[in-house]
Amino acid sequence: MSIHPPIRPSDQPSHRSSNTLRRLAALTGALIGLLAAPLAYPPVAMAQPASAAAATATTGTAYDGLPSAQQAALFSRQVASGELARLSDAQVLAVFQALQPDALLKWARAEMNRYPEYEYWMSRQERLNGQWQEQPAKMQIRYRHAPRQLYAKWLPGGAQSGQEILYDETRRKDEMYGHLGGVLGFTSMWIALDGSLARSQSNHTVRDLGFQYVLSMLERDAKSLRAAGLSEKYGKAEIVQEQGVRMVALTWELPAGAPQYYAKRVQLMLDLKHPYIRVETAWDADGNMVEKIVFDKLVRKTFEAAVFDPANPEYRF
Secondary structure, eight states, X not given: OXXXXXXXXXXXXXXXXXXXXXXXXXXXXXXXXXXXXXXXXXXXXXXXXXXXXXXXXXXXXXXXXXXXXXXXXXXXXXXXXXXXXXXOHHHHHHHHHHSOTTHHHHHHHHHHHTOSEEEEEEEEEEEETTEEOOSOEEEEEEEETTTTEEEEEEOTTXXXXXXXXXEETTTOTTEEEEEOSGGGTTOOEEEETTSHHHHTTOSSOGGGOSHHHHHHXXXXXXXXXHHTTOOOSOSEEEEEEETTEEEEEEEEEOSSOTTTSSOSEEEEEEETTSSSEEEEEEEOTTSOEEEEEEEEEEEEOOOOGGGGOTTOTTSOO
């Protein structure tokens, strides 16, 4: 079933007032406010004894001397088998020290190629017009990469709860279809991806959702660093605890911020037990956090056409 045409004032029943329509139009920018909460407390680096820190620099690994493609393949096997998670902190850090600059990106790209369609849950928070968004949002997203199609819902307990959007590049590449949450969420309409209303609530468009976008930005920055004769490898690796989960945090200090690079400083946290990025955080040149994305859960799926159809009875379009 095709997506419904845009709603026009002349299409509305006479009992709906023009004032309500104006209020609805003014609020539609919130539809793609890809906001979310940071985790309940910041990550805490796990202090290592001096002996462990020294061992990091001297511990030999199975990665030593391997070309990056072989390192990526070995890393994939160690993650899948659980071997990486069983290593001590010093051994894990030695692995990340031994990895060549592009090995981790090769591994991540291979993993993403295994997930052409998936459902995930995330939280997000951004700095908009210089202001950090205090009100968090939590989202459930059903994502297909090629062709780009997605359904997103803002969940209870977060900002814009009840909102829904659908995006299908095979129907309208530059627009999405959606409605607000709450009492004004009774009408769905088409909204431009890059319109002023949309940009007033997010630094991103709906096409930036998905793990593939995060990876593409890392690959773009790596290419820019190589072209400038600089190393693309993270400058810092540390073991952290994020809500009780043991992760490795990798931090890049970049020559400049946006738009030349994604941000002045970028940190990724990898759950040692699961093969995907769990947390992405970015800061500007002044040290201000500009966004934090927490990927809570990822499930590989094969979607039917109804998942991206507004007539799906599960949705409120």
